[in-house]
Amino acid sequence: MEWMITTNEPGKTYLMQGNEAISRGALEAGIRFAAAYPGSPSSEILTMLGHVADEMEIYAEWSTNETCALEACLGASFAGIRSLCVMKQNGLLVVGDALHSASLSGVKGGLVLVVADDPSAHSSTNEFDSRHQSRSAAVPMLEPANMQEAKDMVKWGFELSEQLQQLVMVRTVTRINHGRSSVTLGEIPQQKQVPAVIGEWDRLVAINWFKDAQISKLEQAQVIFKESPFNWYNGPENPDMMIVTCGTGWLYSIEAVKALGVKDSVGILKIGTTWPLPEEFIVKHLGRTKKVLVVEEVDPFLEQNIANIIAYHPELNIELTGRHGQKVIPRNGELNPNVVRNALANMTGTTFTGPEVTFIPPEEAVALPPRELTFCAGCPHRASFFLLKQTLRIQEGQGVVMGDIGCYTMGGQRAGHYLFNFLSCMGAGISAAEGLGQLTRFGFDQPVIALAGDSTFFHSCMPALINAKYHNSNMLFVILDNSATAMTGFQPHPGIGLTAMGKTTEPISIAKVVEAIGCPVTVADPFDITGTTEIVYKLLKQPGLKVLILKQECATLAIRKREKAKVWVDQDLCRGDECGCGRFCSRIWGCPGNIWDYEVGKAKIDEVVCVGCGVCVSLCPAGAIKIEGGEAV
Amino acid sequence: MCGGMELKNEVLASATCALCGACLDWCPYIANIEDHLVLRFDCNVSNGRCYSVCPRTFTDWEAISEKYLPDIPRDFAIGPHLKAYKVKAAKGINGQQDGGTVSYLVKTILEDELAETVLLTGTDDQVTPEPFLSSEIDDIQKSAGSRFLASPGMRKIIEAQNNKVQKMAVVGRPCQIQALRKLDYNRPPQKPEVEVLSIGLFCMWSLGWDFKDYLQKQFPEEEVLRLAIPQHGFEVTTDKGVHELPIDTVKKFSRAGCNYCLDMTSELADISVGAFEPQEGWNTVIIRTPKGQQIFNDALTKGYLISEEYPEEELKRLKGASLGKKTRNLNHVQTAFDKGVKPFIDLNSAYYIQLKELAEGMVK
Numbered sequence: 001m002e003w004m005i006t007t008n009e010p011g012k013t014y015l016m017q018g019n020e021a022i023s024r025g026a027l028e029a030g031i032r033f034a035a036a037y038p039g040s041p042s043s044e045i046l047t048m049l050g051h052v053a054d055e056m057e058i059y060a061e062w063s064t065n066e067t068c069a070l071e072a073c074l075g076a077s078f079a080g081i082r083s084l085c086v087m088k089q090n091g092l093l094v095v096g097d098a099l100h101s102a103s104l105s106g107v108k109g110g111l112v113l114v115v116a117d118d119p120s121a122h123s124s125t126n127e128f129d130s131r132h133q134s135r136s137a138a139v140p141m142l143e144p145a146n147m148q149e150a151k152d153m154v155k156w157g158f159e160l161s162e163q164l165q166q167l168v169m170v171r172t173v174t175r176i177n178h179g180r181s182s183v184t185l186g187e188i189p190q191q192k193q194v195p196a197v198i199g200e201w202d203r204l205v206a207i208n209w210f211k212d213a214q215i216s217k218l219e220q221a222q223v224i225f226k227e228s229p230f231n232w233y234n235g236p237e238n239p240d241m242m243i244v245t246c247g248t249g250w251l252y253s254i255e256a257v258k259a260l261g262v263k264d265s266v267g268i269l270k271i272g273t274t275w276p277l278p279e280e281f282i283v284k285h286l287g288r289t290k291k292v293l294v295v296e297e298v299d300p301f302l303e304q305n306i307a308n309i310i311a312y313h314p315e316l317n318i319e320l321t322g323r324h325g326q327k328v329i330p331r332n333g334e335l336n337p338n339v340v341r342n343a344l345a346n347m348t349g350t351t352f353t354g355p356e357v358t359f360i361p362p363e364e365a366v367a368l369p370p371r372e373l374t375f376c377a378g379c380p381h382r383a384s385f386f387l388l389k390q391t392l393r394i395q396e397g398q399g400v401v402m403g404d405i406g407c408y409t410m411g412g413q414r415a416g417h418y419l420f421n422f423l424s425c426m427g428a429g430i431s432a433a434e435g436l437g438q439l440t441r442f443g444f445d446q447p448v449i450a451l452a453g454d455s456t457f458f459h460s461c462m463p464a465l466i467n468a469k470y471h472n473s474n475m476l477f478v479i480l481d482n483s484a485t486a487m488t489g490f491q492p493h494p495g496i497g498l499t500a501m502g503k504t505t506e507p508i509s510i511a512k513v514v515e516a517i518g519c520p521v522t523v524a525d526p527f528d529i530t531g532t533t534e535i536v537y538k539l540l541k542q543p544g545l546k547v548l549i550l551k552q553e554c555a556t557l558a559i560r561k562r563e564k565a566k567v568w569v570d571q572d573l574c575r576g577d578e579c580g581c582g583r584f585c586s587r588i589w590g591c592p593g594n595i596w597d598y599e600v601g602k603a604k605i606d607e608v609v610c611v612g613c614g615v616c617v618s619l620c621p622a623g624a625i626k627i628e629g630g631e632a633v
Numbered sequence: 634m635c636g637g638m639e640l641k642n643e644v645l646a647s648a649t650c651a652l653c654g655a656c657l658d659w660c661p662y663i664a665n666i667e668d669h670l671v672l673r674f675d676c677n678v679s680n681g682r683c684y685s686v687c688p689r690t691f692t693d694w695e696a697i698s699e700k701y702l703p704d705i706p707r708d709f710a711i712g713p714h715l716k717a718y719k720v721k722a723a724k725g726i727n728g729q730q731d732g733g734t735v736s737y738l739v740k741t742i743l744e745d746e747l748a749e750t751v752l753l754t755g756t757d758d759q760v761t762p763e764p765f766l767s768s769e770i771d772d773i774q775k776s777a778g779s780r781f782l783a784s785p786g787m788r789k790i791i792e793a794q795n796n797k798v799q800k801m802a803v804v805g806r807p808c809q810i811q812a813l814r815k816l817d818y819n820r821p822p823q824k825p826e827v828e829v830l831s832i833g834l835f836c837m838w839s840l841g842w843d844f845k846d847y848l849q850k851q852f853p854e855e856e857v858l859r860l861a862i863p864q865h866g867f868e869v870t871t872d873k874g875v876h877e878l879p880i881d882t883v884k885k886f887s888r889a890g891c892n893y894c895l896d897m898t899s900e901l902a903d904i905s906v907g908a909f910e911p912q913e914g915w916n917t918v919i920i921r922t923p924k925g926q927q928i929f930n931d932a933l934t935k936g937y938l939i940s941e942e943y944p945e946e947e948l949k950r951l952k953g954a955s956l957g958k959k960t961r962n963l964n965h966v967q968t969a970f971d972k973g974v975k976p977f978i979d980l981n982s983a984y985y986i987q988l989k990e991l992a993e994g995m996v997k
Contacts, residue, residue: 390673394666417674537666541846580660582677588661621661 006052008188016183018176019044021147022114025154026084027056029110030189033076034060035069037459038488039088040123041177042116046086047491050500057192062491062500065426065459066091070098070113077109077167078204080196082158085113089128090405090425094460096133101206102167103137104214108204109193110158111167113139116177119297120334123174125405125423129298134169134275135305138214140221141169141275142230145250147181149230149272155186160224166217171274173297174334175248218276225273226281233285235267241291241347244269244282246302249295252340259341260350277305286316293347294322295329295340321347374415377593378555378611381408383526384480385416386589388449391536399447399540400436404429404461406453407487407554408480415590420451427452427460430477434464437473437545447540448475455485455493457510462517468545469517476539476546477519479510480526482554490557511549519547526550527615555611565612565630567593567605573624574602581621589619635684637662637676645671647974648889649689652839653805654764654785655812656683658792667842668783668888685819686787688811689893689977694984697814701901702922709987710952710959712900713921717943717951718929719909720918723936732916735804735906736773737937738832741928743770744935748802748830750793754786760845760857764789766796776804781860783839783888787812794827802830806839807896814901830924833899835907835917837958838887847886852876863913892965895978895988897955904929911947960992 003014005024016024023045026034036046050060059076063069066087073083092099092115099113118124134141142157144150150172157168225231235242243253243266250270257263269285271277286292286306294303303322310316323329328343345352375382385408392399403412403420404427412420422432433450452461457479468475485491492498497507514521522539524532532550539546577583585594585603593610596603603624614627635643637660644650650670656663662676663683684690698713705713721732742748749768755776756763762784765772787809793801803813810833817829848857848869855871862868867878899905904925909915918940920926932938967989970976978985 390664391666393671393673394664394669396669396671533664534666580678580681580683582662584661587677588674619661621659 005048006055006188007185010185010187013182013184015180016147016151017044017180018144018147018150018172018178020048021151021183022086022154022170022172022177023048024183024185025151026112026158027052027058027188028151028186029082029112029155029158030191030193031082031084031158032058032193033073033081033083034058034086035063035072035083036061036086037063037066037069037091038485038491039091039116040488041118041174042086042088042114042172043488043491044177045084045114046500047489049084050502053501056188060500062485062493064494066094067098070095070102073111073113074098074102074105074107074204076195077107077111078202079198080109081193082110083112084154085111087113087115088124089115089117089130090124090126091115092130092133093128094426099133099139099167100137103139104206104208104210105204106165106210106213106217107161107167108165108196110161112154112157112161112170113167114154114170114172116172116174117298118174122334125409127298129301130169130171131274131301132299134171135301138218139167139169139275140164140218140225140273141171142272143171143246143274144176145247145270145272147176147179148183150176151183151186153230153272160221163224164217164220166214166221171247173248221273222276222278225276225278228273228278230272231270231278231281233267233269236264238288239267240265240289241293242267242269242286242289243293243295243344244271244286244302244306245295246271246274247297249297249335249340252335252337253295253344255337256341256344259337259352259354260345260348262344262348262350266344266348271302274302275305277302277309279309282306282309283313283316286310286318290317291319291347292321293328293343294320295335295343296322297335300324300331372414373410374413374590374592375407375410376556376611377591377606377609378559378613378615379407379591380482380526380550380552380555381411381480382415382589382591383529383552383615384408384478384550385411385419387526387529387533388451388478388536389417389419391533391540392447392449394533395447395537395540397445397447397540399449402429402433402436402448402450404450404452404456406456406480406485407482408451408453411451426456427464430461430468431464433475433477434468434471434473437468437475438471440474448473449540450475450477452477452479453485454479454481454483454495454510457481458494458508462513465514465519465547466517469519472544474543474545476536476548478536479514479547479549481510481549481551483551484554484557486554486556490554514547514549519545521547521549523549523551526552527613529615529618555613559611563630565614566607566628567610567612567614567617568607568626568628569597569603569605570624570626571597571600571602571604573622574620575622575624576600576602579622585616585620585625589616591616634680635690636678636681637672637683640681640684640687640690641672643975644687644689647969649893649969649974649977650890651688651806651808651894652783652785652888652890653688653787653808653812655686655688655787655790655809655816657785657788659683665785665788670785686812686816688808688815689890691975691977691979692811692815693979695979695982697818697901700818701814705921708952709984710955711898711919712896714905715920715922715926717948718918718920719915719941719943719947720906720938721915723939732909732914733777734916734918734938735832735834736777737932738904738906738928739773739776739802739804740770741932741935741937742802742830743768745928745931747928748800749798750796751802751804752786752789752793753804754780754784756780758857759859760848762786766793766801778859779861781840782842782845783891790816798827799825800828800830802832804832804834805899806834806836807899807901808836808894810899810902811896830928831899831902831904833902833905835898835905836894837897838884838891838894840883840886841888844883844886851878862908864910892962893969893977895959895962895966897958898951909947910950911944917943917947917951956991959988963988963992
């Protein structure tokens with residue numbers, strides 16, 4: 001049944017995506033403030049809150065970066081307003097200082113920080129385990145095991161946050177954020193919070209005087225967690241073996257116990273409050289058994305903290321197994337029911353005899369061709385990488401290209417002719433390029449190019465650009481401005497002129513920012529391959545810091561706004577494999593819109609995916625690709 | 634059977650490329666800006682036009698001479714030719730180098746419709762070479778004077794071909810005339826023949842484009858009006874006056890690829906034109922083919938050119954200069970071959986053996 005996130009029907013149950021459940025939990029907690037930076041798998045949360053912001057009388061913003069988001073929430077919390085902050089695991093590392101400081105100062109209004117981890121890095125450049133940060137920053141953390149818990153933990157997190165005067169983290173993983181299950185609604189309060197007056201002697205300061213308070217808040221949380229309904233044991237009184245699990249590991253564990261038919265000998269201890277661990281509660285249950293398997297996503301965080309507890313409790317005599325040492329569960333990669341079942345089978349000496357669940361009968365299964373990550377049809381990044389690659393080849397100076405994080409990260413692969421020499425975190429490209437560019441004084445004469453997208457520019461490149469300018473580093477900074485945070489789903493950023501709540505606002509011009517920093521800036525169109533190649537070539541010949549903005553709107557966005565031009569191949573002109581071009585359009589240029597017509601042995605346009613950008617028209621040596629109609633790009 | 638990858642590995646990687654431009658614009662793999670010419674993406678064509686036309690891939694000089702300059706008396710120093718003349722334009726042309734002969738030969742070709750279009754090189758700024766095709770007599774002025782910077786002018790051949798030109802004239806450096814001949818010599822039988830009239834220039838070397846940056850640094854805020862090499866050195870005329878650069882300073886900017894050239898006088902052209910060293914304002918013209926003789930005669934008849942008998946002692950000096958380039962560069966060629974560069978000359982040819990002996994004799 002269809003439902004609205006704002007539906008006020010307590011007790012009703014709906015099928016919900018995890019991110020919807022999280023948003024709903026925040027609304028049920030009566031939040032009035034939400035801030036986030038987009039990052040899969042967390043991005044939908046703020047998008048949804050932004051859409052209902054007017055209706056629910058809340059404020060929602062896509063902050064310029066995660067630090068801005070967390071500190072904005074801290075500001076709102078200072079006035080007693082319940083605030084939700086959302087980010088992905090990499091974002092949590094960006095806010096490291098802010099998080100540790102906020103934890104020292106504490107909060108006033110409830111502040112819940114939802115952080116979405118991406119085991120196996122399905123939509124990330126890397127996987128990290130956010131839970132270490134919670135421990136390091138002394139911040140209590142909850143880990144939902146299903147969508148219902150995701151909603152309930154977020155809602156309860158605000159109460160806990162206010163009770164402790166401390167921020168609370170909720171750690172999810174991709175399968176929670178993007179999975180769906182039934183969730184029973186609670187009530188959305190009608191009463192709206194109003195900001196409290198911040199008095200002359202009110203303080204929210206992060207200085208070490210508050211370290212004892214910080215520790216005591218954590219101890220208080222431990223006491224509260226002892227009785228938490230998010231922690232329970234299910235299984236025999238004295239099992240041969242116990243699975244201790246949290247998050248998605250819980251459902252996998254239930255499935256494994258059932259599949260192997262070992263419920264009479266294996267119990268499951270499910271923990272929802274993974275930091276600080278409810279020590280007494282855990283010791284009580286561990287006392288029932290001699291053998292423990294810990295099942296959890298990413299790092300052996302729970303496992304090693306349980307090892308700590310065991311170390312402090314000599315009365316426990318436990319053989320502890322998990323991801324540590326990789327005896328039964330691999331150290332790297334996302335869990336799934338089979339991994340957990342195999343681990344349990346291994347530990348219990350049982351064998352799975354039931355039928356494997358297959359969704360397609362083997363006789364009907366067709367092997368999928370291997371597909372590489374690539375840019376969309378008409379993507380301006382394809383043109384940018386193409387012309388940058390060829391300029392570096394023409395320039396013959398062995399340019400070093402420092403990449404960054406966004407759609408264009410795919411340019412490090414075939415789609416971008418393997419252009420990157422360097423890729424780290426957001427904003428690292430220009431910062432590292434600044435360092436390389438300083439080596440000119442020691443004889444380093446290779447051209448240095450740093451790339452960053454428009455959203456990344458605002459997110460984390462500005463201090464680095466100032467650094468590069470102030471120290472006059474020898475480098476070219478290329479901003480790939482596609483006017484979108486395209487990778488995570490077109491969330492607006494400060495250059496767009498739109499807020500998360502759909503309000504228009506004055507866009508910030510990247511060119512003006514760059515000029516104000518004192519860098520001469522060139523703006524060029526990546527679709528003009530020849531002209532822009534010459535511009536890049538000339539810029540590379542100049543000493544010092546150069547900034548180039550390659551501006552062309554994301555094709556997926558642009559095609560929604562303009563009439564599509566018709567691009568087609570005049571197969572009478574296309575010379576097919578007789579042409580010396582060696583299928584240049586489909587093989588080298590590689591746009592998904594350029595395909596090969598195997599029936600006639602000539603090039604062809606896939607009209608379904610082609611967006612009519614027309615760049616390939618200028619690349620065909622036979623002039624066989626034609627463009628007609630549509631609005632000029 | 635060789636293609637783009639072989640061109641890359643044998644010619645571009647060894648920096649023997651002459652920047653004639655004959656490989657450019659045929660295919661989307663080879664790219665150029667200024668004097669950089671590269672394979673921008675790896676190409677999978679095993680039998681490429683780029684490779685077959687390149688003057689730095691194997692060239693059968695004897696066979697090509699035999700085909701295009703048959704029965705013409707050979708000269709070891711300045712190639713097959715009928716006769717040499719001392720020539721100048723009857724009426725000067727603005728910006729001309731030496732005698733202004735080339736401009737009037739081109740004018741004659743266009744007037745007499747001996748070609749539909751002429752491949753010329755020139756721009757307004759007198760430094761930057763920019764090749765262009767023209768059928769307009771008024772355009773000749775743009776190409777007057779020498780640019781000295783290497784220009785890949787032969788790229789324009791594809792434009793002429795796309796325009797379905799059947800008769801064209803080319804003004805080019807020795808490497809470009811070589812490429813022009815190879816283009817026809819290696820022409821696949823199904824490709825239509827283009828009738829070409831070639832005016833070859835004398836060339837010692839051409840300059841890399843960093844010379845342009847050097848000029849800018851040396852004479853900031855001056856507009857270069859003319860570059861010339863009179864007897865005494867390298868002359869840069871700007872809007873502020875005439876500057877002289879030592880020829881050795883300028884030579885440092887000559888392109889590495891020019892070191893492998895054994896042809897000073899465009900030996901495969903229909904007619905070759907260069908400076909007449911002993912006397913400023915005059916050209917040396919070498920008539921090589923009957924076709925060349927014809928346009929030369931036409932220009933004389935029209936009264937565009939004045940010619941004199943070529944002084945015997947000057948012919949000797951010219952041959953000496955040409956042999957000097959040959960023997961000097963033979964050392965570079967030999968060193969390159971020894972280092973593994975694939976030979977682009979037939980090492981067993983009588984020509985090569987004679988040249989080698991000559992070079993060794995001169996060393997002794």
